[in-house]
Amino acid sequence: MAAGMDGMRASGVTVETDVAVIGAGPVGLFAVFQCGMLRMRCVVVDALDAIGGQCAALYPEKPIFDIPAHPEIEGGALIHKLEAQAAPFTPLYLLGRRVETLRELDGEWQLGTSAGDTIKARAVILAAGAGAFGPNRPPLEGLPGYEASGAVRYLVARREDFRGKRVVIAGGGDSAVDWALSLKEVAAHVTVVHRRPKFRAAPESSARLDAAAARGEVEMAIPYQLHGLEGDGSRLTGVVLSTLKGEQKAVPADHLLAFYGLSMELGPIAHWGLGLSHSHVAVAPATCETSLPGIHAIGDIATYPGKLKLILQGFSEAAMAAHAIHPRVFPGEALHFEYSTSKGVPAG
Numbered sequence: 001m002a003a004g005m006d007g008m009r010a011s012g013v014t015v016e017t018d019v020a021v022i023g024a025g026p027v028g029l030f031a032v033f034q035c036g037m038l039r040m041r042c043v044v045v046d047a048l049d050a051i052g053g054q055c056a057a058l059y060p061e062k063p064i065f066d067i068p069a070h071p072e073i074e075g076g077a078l079i080h081k082l083e084a085q086a087a088p089f090t091p092l093y094l095l096g097r098r099v100e101t102l103r104e105l106d107g108e109w110q111l112g113t114s115a116g117d118t119i120k121a122r123a124v125i126l127a128a129g130a131g132a133f134g135p136n137r138p139p140l141e142g143l144p145g146y147e148a149s150g151a152v153r154y155l156v157a158r159r160e161d162f163r164g165k166r167v168v169i170a171g172g173g174d175s176a177v178d179w180a181l182s183l184k185e186v187a188a189h190v191t192v193v194h195r196r197p198k199f200r201a202a203p204e205s206s207a208r209l210d211a212a213a214a215r216g217e218v219e220m221a222i223p224y225q226l227h228g229l230e231g232d233g234s235r236l237t238g239v240v241l242s243t244l245k246g247e248q249k250a251v252p253a254d255h256l257l258a259f260y261g262l263s264m265e266l267g268p269i270a271h272w273g274l275g276l277s278h279s280h281v282a283v284a285p286a287t288c289e290t291s292l293p294g295i296h297a298i299g300d301i302a303t304y305p306g307k308l309k310l311i312l313q314g315f316s317e318a319a320m321a322a323h324a325i326h327p328r329v330f331p332g333e334a335l336h337f338e339y340s341t342s343k344g345v346p347a348g
């Protein structure tokens with residue numbers, strides 16, 4: 001395995017590992033540490049471009065008060081510490097891709113991702129929370145064709161893609177405001193669409209956007225919302241906007257950037273035969289094993305009598321799952337329970 005290629009974004013990766021971890025939230029990250037302590041290598045896949053799950057995506061600056069030994073720690077800081085704790089074991093992170101398929105192959109598991117990767121693993125730890133994070137999509141006719149061509153996007157990977165282009169930016173939060181301010185420097189024209197004059201963005205950024213609009217550098221379409229897309233189904237030529245009263249106007253555009261936040265959806269996990277109930281996977285409490293041998297579920301997605309959806313409980317499940325998986329990875333090898341103080345941190 002190509003170990004230690006942190007945050008890898010290449011697609012079409014083929015890799016073999018001991019344990020495939022689905023989800024790089026706090027619980028998935030701690031599972032990497034626990035597996036590493038038992039000399040099991042991990043590949044971690046997440047739909048998001050960054051590790052951290054809910055902590056990083058939803059509340060990076062909010063303090064958490066119930067992490068043992070941290071009277072107070074922000075979501076983002078907790079993730080940094082978990083990443084550092086897992087780092088000695090050089091996990092391979094495959095980010096920005098969703099695990100789509102899971103099938104048994106010769107007593108092992110083979111995972112396929114939306115980026116065309118194939119991961120073969122002796123065991124799987126499903127730490128998928130409430131599902132894969134993805135953008136909230138506007139309900140517009142013909143959207144998939146424009147998404148596929150890159151005309152409609154939900155994030156900016158390269159500012160240069162928008163040089164000389166007419167860009168419509170929809171949304172009222174920090175992403176919409178910050179990208180409007182940034183892209184006005186390279187785009188031919190930027191229109192910001194929002195339902196109301198007030199933005200949910202940092203006040204100084206909102207003030208800078210107002211000033212840019214006053215100078216004519218950005219066009220504000222307020223109070224408007226997205227109504228439709230114009231083009232040939234792939235190449236975008238315009239975006240139709242409407243007010244709540246139904247007044248419409250069309251804005252010429254090459255790109256639509258929709259920043260309506262993130263949502264989580266279980267998506268393909270529901271079809272893996274795990275017997276989901278209310279979006280949760282029932283596990284055996286002592287091992288976190290699901291109804292499929294070698295597939296262990298931990299963290300928010302796992303349920304059993306007495307389950308609390310807390311990070312600290314997910315940490316303990318990670319330890320139990322790793323110990324339960326050990327005999328699959330090292331058949332016939334006795335596993336003697338040891339404290340970390342006794343054995344230290346084995347090299348990855």
Ligand SMILES: Cc1cc2nc3c(=O)[nH]c(=O)nc-3n(C[C@H](O)[C@H](O)[C@H](O)COP(=O)(O)OP(=O)(O)OC[C@H]3O[C@@H](n4cnc5c(N)ncnc54)[C@H](O)[C@@H]3O)c2cc1C
Nearest residue numbers: 023025027047053054098099128129131132133299300311
């Ligand atoms: C505002 C807020 C405050 C909170 N405060 C606290 C608190 O004070 N204390 C506490 O203990 N808990 C708190 N929580 C809950 C806590 O964040 C969750 O319990 C925790 O994040 C669960 O961790 P996890 O690793 O199981 O899942 P998540 O953090 O949900 O991570 C799951 C990851 O899996 C990925 N994923 C899912 N499916 C796939 C797939 N098919 N392919 C690829 N990737 C996939 C997702 O993209 C996601 O990144 C809070 C939650 C919120 C929203």
